[in-house]
Amino acid sequence: MERFCNVSELPRDVWVAIAIKVATTSIEDLCRFRMTCCVARDVGDDDNVLRMVAIPPPHQLNWVWIRDPIRRRFFERCIEIGHPELLFRKALRELYIRRNHAVGWQMLQNAARNGLDAAKYALSMELLLRRDDRDAKKEGLELFRALEAGNLLPACYSSCFAVLTISWPDEVQMPAKGEEHTICDSTRCMTRGHMGLLYDYRRRAAERGSIHGVRGVNHIRCIRCRADYEVELQGEEMYRPTGPANLPHDVWTLIAGRTAAQSVRDLCSLRMSCTAACNAGDEDFVYRCVNIPIWDQRWWSVSPMHHPGRNFLARCRQSGHVEVLFRYTVSDLFLGGCRFAGMETMHVVAAQGHSAAQYIVAMMLMLRDDAESKNKGLQTFRWLEVAGALTKCKLVFRGVVQGTWRHLRRVPRLNEENQVCSSHACPTRGNMGAIYRHQRYGRGWDVNDGDGGAGHIPCVHCRADYELILFVHLFD
Template sequence: MYHPTGPANLPHDVWTLIAGRTAAQSVRDLCSLRMSCTAARNAGEEDIVYQFASIPIWDQRWWSMSPMRQAGRNFLARCMQSGNLEVLFRSAVSDLFLGGSRLAGMETMQVGAAQDHSAAQYTVSMMLMLRDDFESKNKGLQTFHVLEAAGALTICKLVFHDVIQGTWTHMRRLPMVNAENLVCSSHACPSRGNMGAIYRSQRYGRGWDLNDGDGGAAHIPCVHCRADYELILFVHLFD
């Protein structure tokens, strides 16, 4: 005889899958699901649920800063421990530019980049190209070229900008572009050294913003000059 199985009797793996998919849509819905029954509460404690939890950046910021949000900070810590890439990315950005350990921030950012988080790859490429040594610049340029070829630069900049937006009243470490930070070193390159002027023309001449793709540098044949343009843009994302 067929006996229907109630939701509470579903296997733990099925509940974990349900909890994981719910967390990927809304943490608030996950909280409601976990209160529905013991099986859902137990499934919600699995690492994979925290790993894929989707937390709006404003919630992450509020939970981490408000002294009244200990539960939120505990949730973020568990997400970090479980390898949640979005939480790792925000934490790395905070360490790199707001405080904490810059070395730890770069290491965390590289962990996200190694797991194909495109905004982390973008940030790593910019930070490497801002260094003075050739090896770092070359590594950063290679990553930049991959993101550019994939058409991923615009979304990377939008994600990065969303994370830093409105948080810089306490910023301690602004990135800067100096002459020694520029990537293009060819004296025969016709566009070398002109990226600042092109950026100002695009940004202030016609009201360019992040949603306009590459902002006007895509037609420049020199990949090193395009990288220099993106470095200038990266620095001005903090304005």
């Protein structure tokens, strides 16, 4: 009889392979794995497993891990056994922040020997900066050539930039590069000594938003000149201050958009923090991301005397905020006299995926007399019915309409003779009004679609007629 193997009876090599697979996903998964059983806890502390732990990027690393003593010991243990990524980060810190060159150089070499591409990149830059050591320059050029052949230079540069400028801003001290120091020593090279000028041209073009600022130096044939340009790029960009005020406007806009998606109060607090945040918070993209609670009537019943609130909603409408546009369009359709303009705007809002706007468009089209409009509205109604979004759409629309004055509403009229269902063979044609009255006055009316409404009727045209009756009575 076949005997099933117990998990604890697996060989240690299998356990180590499983732990390595888990560790390469995230630190949290490794911690959960170690809490499963005694064998997993023992294997999770193996050097081979800790050497393969996936370390998050510096901008995603939770600093609580570093402050906590237990988590700090975990990182120290990973560094002791030679984790390449952590060795690389600590090496850059020792080299360019603490100026402890001997310790940092040893750590950087260990990380490069373990196969980390970013460590090889930093090591090549350090070797290329040595003026008198020709062997070091040759070794650094070989590393640079290998990374360039694998198209790894942008990723390696980004890793170094993230470690030096995100983790410890305004503290980086890059090694000085002499003005006459060049890696290319050929007197016949046409581009020798011009990499500094090329870098200045690229940087100024990028600041102006020109397309010439994004081109590299791949068109230069001399690999030594390309290495000179990379050294120039690393030295200048890493040394540049990276405080919040020096962030690009696009980055500030993304930060403001993410903040606006949380709450309006957070957006106002961010805009009051500094001038850059105030300017970025006035972009249309930020106003389109504002999280306005749709169920809070206080937002939509702002007094005309409250100018800041009115101006804020008007600015959101101008930027194209979907929810604000929907509210204003409902007012134009059913409160004001701009029926044609309101319908056009409602089509625009519906095209952006707003389900309540799609519901209103479907109802208004099916209320028309021409068959083409009814068919278009029926298609939208059928899609909303399949998606199960009718109840939510009616609740949103009723919440908007119920917050207005009744004597100002322009209630759409329902022509009982002009029905969506035109089939004389349909047994339920013309009976939707009776079903509605029975549901409302007989057993209690509910907005819910599946609560004894017309969901049991097989004819989709009759269900559309029933939905039109519900839509008209939402104004009651």
